[in-house]
């Protein structure tokens with residue numbers, strides 16, 4: 001888009017003050033994502049969870065000249081153009097609606113419970129070289145994501161492919177105010193969003209409102225309810241159904257389990273496609289794409305070629321520890337302008353490296369003149385302060401002069417891999433962004449820290465999902481402390497904390513001062529509570545602005561001494577721990593008067609008052625837990641009535657959040673729940689597993705009857721069998737307890753017993769005569785076996801399992 005501020009105001013009936021001629025090409029709603037002020041406007045969106053007006057100051061500091069908000073925030077600069085609207089979300093919708101009307105563009109709108117993003121990405125892959133296509137970035141399909149996606153469309157685009165999602169009743173009405181696609185696609189009806197809907201039918205009715213003005217609806221006809229609803233509601237439109245059922249217009253005629261290519265019936269004949277991946281969801285998604293291409297009159301031979309070339313939509317960006325303290329961000333699954341933009345903007349989330357480096361290849365999947373394309377690319381890249389840029393390919397290197405940073409050119413990846421200077425880069429963040437053809441995987445392998453095949457894979461998206469599940473139980477104003485003690489339960493140090501810092505966590509909790517120092521050194525700025533301040537750590541606590549838990553008079557006196565020694569007079573924040581039933585640490589009622597007196601005399605600030613529940617995960621201990629909470633309420637009330645400070649109150653850990661929600665007070669402390677573990681059967685299905693410990697088979701060898709395995713010959717074969725040796729042992733955190741059939745690992749979804757004694761760096765698994773090969777993946781936990789099951793083998797709880805995975809196991813972080 002490109003409008004003047006005046007035009008933006010007129011299209012949305014908003015008030016405007018300041019320079020009406022400022023040009024706006026992009027709206028930004030997250031102040032962290034402002035890298036350039038040129039022709040960017042900041043929109044202070046109000047959502048249930050957040051109020052963007054908090055960030056106006058930051059936006060102005062970053063040079064933004066146009067602000068869209070619900071009022072003028074007086075304190076800010078002089079030369080700002082304000083566009084004032086009573087409802088910023090509505091502003092966004094109106095603007096997107098008008099923008100779309102100004103364009104001469106064909107539109108496809110995709111909705112459904114699953115498959116929206118894949119179908120959209122696949123359609124894009126199939127159509128980008130037929131016409132100029134704009135699409136929603138990633139899975140931008142929400143009330144905010146849809147209008148923002150539409151605003152990315154420009155005059156010369158010919159087709160817009162947009163996803164439309166809803167999560168609550170009446171949202172589709174608003175979405176369809178913005179956008180009513182000419183071609184509607186309905187992918188799938190499931191229960192994924194059903195918590196706000198009474199039943200499937202209500203959900204379906206809501207979704208189908210999107211198509212009220214569509215000319216054609218292409219839908220999955222295998223679902224009887226979907227089929228009958230669409231047919232009765234929209235009998236006046238062109239309807240095209242696809243699916244496996246024989247009543248569909250577009251369908252697979254061959255039996256699904258046959259080896260050869262499938263025979264697919266389309267509107268005007270038959271085509272043959274050899275699918276390798278034949279799970280139902282994939283077939284449905286592919287049929288949806290075929291149906292759209294067929295409707296758009298793409299020739300049969302082109303459809304076959306395009307479908308054969310579809311790439312798996314891997315939308316994950318991985319960050320991997322590299323050699324020489326580098327951090328590698330690998331996002332080389334696809335390369336187009338949107339994904340480049342997104343990848344560049346995520347670089348900002350990693351603050352602790354000395355410089356940022358970009359490796360970028362020729363861009364293939366974009367239909368544009370290279371001159372124009374690479375000017376756009378260079379402008380995008382130049383918005384970020386990069387230390388060095390490595391350009392790969394014969395096209396992009398012609399435009400090296402357009403990039404502001406120090407730029408190096410190579411024809412292919414191999415040349416780069418061999419480059420000396422590239423190989424001496426240290427302590428940097430390296431973003432790999434390249435088209436498939438360039439095989440950036442090879443570069444990634446070179447850069448990775450030691451190729452150790454054993455990894456603990458941590459899925460940050462799942463952590464965020466789990467936090468949101470827990471948050472959904474809480475009042476919007478309740479704060480959240482994330483417990484990142486013990487290396488975040490074994491998952492990682494600053495990597496996790498830094499991620500949490502970007503996702504609305506208010507406080508962090510660590511066990512020891514050292515853990516807090518590590519976070520501070522890696523630019524974590526959230527307030528951090530230290531639970532076990534050791535005798536000698538008080539100086540450190542003060543130096544690094546950590547906040548101690550005070551659980552006894554002894555600790556209080558030591559801390560006061562440290563403050564005096566440092567000559568600190570401001571009111572230092574402390575956290576008071578109350579003893580209510582753990583019988584571990586904390587103050588009791590009889591201590592409180594003396595405690596309050598000391599705090600007052602020494603001018604400390606009570607930042608919070610808390611206690612810890614012993615059995616929030618145990619339904620049988622409900623009475624005890626309620627008594628703990630009751631005692632906590634009384635004793636914290638007592639303190640509250642006698643202090644001017646407004647301490648936060650908190651007592652719930654993860655199981656507490658779901659099982660004792662009404663006692664959330666001002667804050668909760670989430671720990672294991674982030675990782676996706678709970679003992680509550682009603683909650684478990686809502687959570688996603690955020691961690692997977694896996695390795696590969698190093699070697700397979702036969703074992704004959706009478707032969708023995710490993711140290712002390714603890715296993716002897718009775719039949720002919722095969723033994724897989726895998727490279728994890730007790731030094732990696734696999735207890736020796738699992739030797740000799742006590743523990744199991746997962747290979748290709750099936751469990752196999754560990755036999756012989758677990759060694760320091762290896763263990764052996766009896767795989768019988770199953771078709772398993774060297775190099776196959778082995779799951780230690782999560783998947784099959786689950787974390788819980790594995791903990792059972794180890795005769796312990798998931799907490800201990802996680803914190804026992806040794807530091808030498810490489811942690812890999814996955815995030816969108």
Ligand SMILES: *Cc1c(COP(=O)(O)O)cnc(C)c1O
Pocket residue numbers: 483485531611612652653654655669670671672673
């Ligand atoms: C570890 C810890 C938590 C988090 O407990 P989970 O069971 O992992 O949610 C909460 N509060 C305190 C004081 C803790 O030490």
